[in-house]
Amino acid sequence: MNLLNNALIQIPEPGNEPVYDYSPGSSERIILEAALAEAAAQTIEIPLIIGGKEITTGDLGRVVMPHDHKHLLANFHKAGTEEVRMAIDTAVSTQAEWQSLRWEERCAIFLKAADLLSQKYRFLINAGSMLSTSKNVLQAEIDAACELIDFLRFNVYFAQQIYREQPKSSPGIWNYMQYRPLEGFVFAVTPFNFTAIAGNLPTAPAIMGNCVVWKPASSCVYTPYLFMKILEEAGLPDGVINFIPGSGAKVGEICLADPHLAGIHFTGSTAVFQKMWKTVGENIEKYESYPRIVGETGGKDFVFVHSSADVEQVVTALIRGAFEYQGQKCSAASRAYIPKSLWPEVRKGLERGYEKITMGPPTDFTHLVNAVIDRSAFTSITKYIDHAKNQPDAEVIIGGGYDDSVGYFIEPTIILAQDPRFKTMVEEIFGPVLTVYVYEDATYEETLELCDESTPYALTGAIFARRREAVSLALKKLENTAGNFYINDKPTGSVVGQQPFGGGRASGTNDKAGSFTNLLRWVSPRTIKETFVAPTDFSYPFMKTK
Known part of the structure; x- marks a missing residue:
């Protein structure tokens, strides 16, 4: 006999666990x-x-x-x-x-x-x-x-x-x-x-x-x-x-x-x-x-920046979104579309941020970046970095170093690609590598369409803009490009019960x-x-x- 048959029991309404x-x-x-x-x-x-x-x-x-x-x-x-x-x-x-x-x-x-x-x-x-x-x-x-x-x-x-x-x-x-x-x-x-x-x-x-x-x-x-x-x-x-x-x-x-x-x-x-x-x-x-x-x-998650965006917000989102947990998140920012008018400021911000990032074992709490998971990942990721170093239409502008003598350490790396369909712009890397494509401000709508068509994935993405019409257009043009879409925030960090997580297409x-x-x-x-x-x-x- 089940003694609970005469009880309508209520599950306590949950709240998110506080973060220490x-x-x-x-x-x-x-x-x-x-x-x-x-x-x-x-x-x-x-x-x-x-x-x-x-x-x-x-x-x-x-x-x-x-x-x-x-x-x-x-x-x-x-x-x-x-x-x-x-x-x-x-x-x-x-x-x-x-x-x-x-x-x-x-x-x-x-x-x-x-x-x-x-x-x-x-x-x-x-x-x-x-x-x-x-x-x-x-x-x-x-x-x-x-x-x-x-x-x-x-x-x-x-x-x-x-x-x-x-x-x-x-x-x-x-x-x-x-x-x-x-x-x-x-x-x-x-x-x-x-x-x-x-x-x-x-x-x-x-x-x-x-x-x-x-x-x-x-x-x-x-x-x-x-x-x-x-x-x-x-x-x-x-x-x-x-x-x-x-x-x-x-x-x-x-x-x-x-x-x-x-x-x-x-x-x-x-x-x-x-x-x-x-x-x-x-x-x-x-x-x-x-x-x-x-x-x-998989994912090839993006940050798309409009010319009206706040540069400091963009820089912070790119560094956190691309390099937290060494980019080993299916939601990690892996490609960024930056308007030409903002690129000089964004680049300087990324360079200043990079100088403050330290890398090492997680037992030293001062490090933002630690090691990638294993030798297989280390080999796969560094091949992409080496490829970018040896191509005329791409340039490693930040980081690019790596060392596996003690641990599988890869520096946070930013690649500037001239071709929006460059290898690291469209293929999943699953490591601390961000590729940037700089577009002409006047081609905002066309570049949104390019973002939608460039990869088979559709997991996460973000739009940064102050102007609401720019956000509205991005929501429309990128409707099927991400199952989790962020406005003026990095494309990582979904919270249970707040941002249900998952994507379509090949994601x-x-x-x-x-x-x-x-x-x-x-x-x-x-x-x-x-x-x-x-x-x-x-x-x-x-x-x-x-």
Whole structure:
């Protein structure tokens, strides 16, 4: 007997988690510094977690500090074929029990996890984020702590919002809607750059009653493992989320071929997502139902400046938008269109700003810029910089240096391109590289159209202008160029519940993480009509002769 059947329980209305500033001498800074020292002093072992059991395979990957790549933080076990199949079977067999819990009971687990993150484990997960992914203290705080807390609290509130949405009824008839979880398992594939995204992708479907197979990025296993342990402490039943680090190709091949695949929740590269979608299409006849495919992928995000813009605001937005977390955000400012009349002032402002930027390990809180995630990223990004250095129609005007002897450090780099379709102006780089194109003031409208047509992506973008008609024209011309559009602000930093995040075109399915629309993807509604007194005569009035 479920004792809660006689209660209409209300989810507390959430607010965004306050961001600590970690100013010198503050208590939170002192505690975090101790957590950093403790985490750096040990090497942990990260197992798979399947059905609540920790499993070791002996096939190990390494977690190192990107800013000190000889420093080993952890060894993690990689899933093989047997473990992936075990995770799938466990998720499928657990679902009936998980969805039988009242939705409020499921939500209580995630609300508790949010409070554990906010209080008991805030500094541990921030320290893990700083050390394992080379984030400065602010970037770790707004991601690994605040945004992940927000996802948990807002998502359970959105779940209640969905369940409350019910159809109208007519006299003698009661209509209602059941929001069932999907049949099968959800495959969550998470990226390296945000612990919050890594935590949201498996938990959003789980809140709605689904069971999940979670494959974190091999370059971000440390904080997802910490979060998995927090979920266990919060009371998540065994088998609801199954944690299987490993080769993306190996894990993906098995999961995408399984007939129980019910959904994919993905954040990562456009190429990988397109390949996954193609694989689903090739296997479509095998599945027990059509899988839901939700993805947030690449971006070539822009800042477009009108001649009426405030130069200091533009400079600040470009530096923060392009270089925070080394440009390793899918929303990072990667291309800028600057009017010729403002370019001399903007360039001087960027040069002055660059002189103030320092780069180094995140344990030194004075640094804005830290290391990129790994050697593969370092190699890919520096190839773009070298290409620009060797082309006649482009010039590296700021930065351009790099060094991987201790950590994977790349200077904030600004390229001035003569061609608006220059390689670094149109291709995703995912690093601290901003390319600027200077346009004639009189060609504002034509250049807006050029911005729209230059890349296949449509994730984030910004317009800077004082004149409202210029903003209005940009909103019109760039309507389909960005799923998140910013007016007089940098194109990064979306907040759960305030700016639901996602883009279209080659940037994803635009299912808006941080809103109820994402959670709708993880349910299969059933309409129920109950007639209280059913008719007993099949004939209708029109059939009568008189």
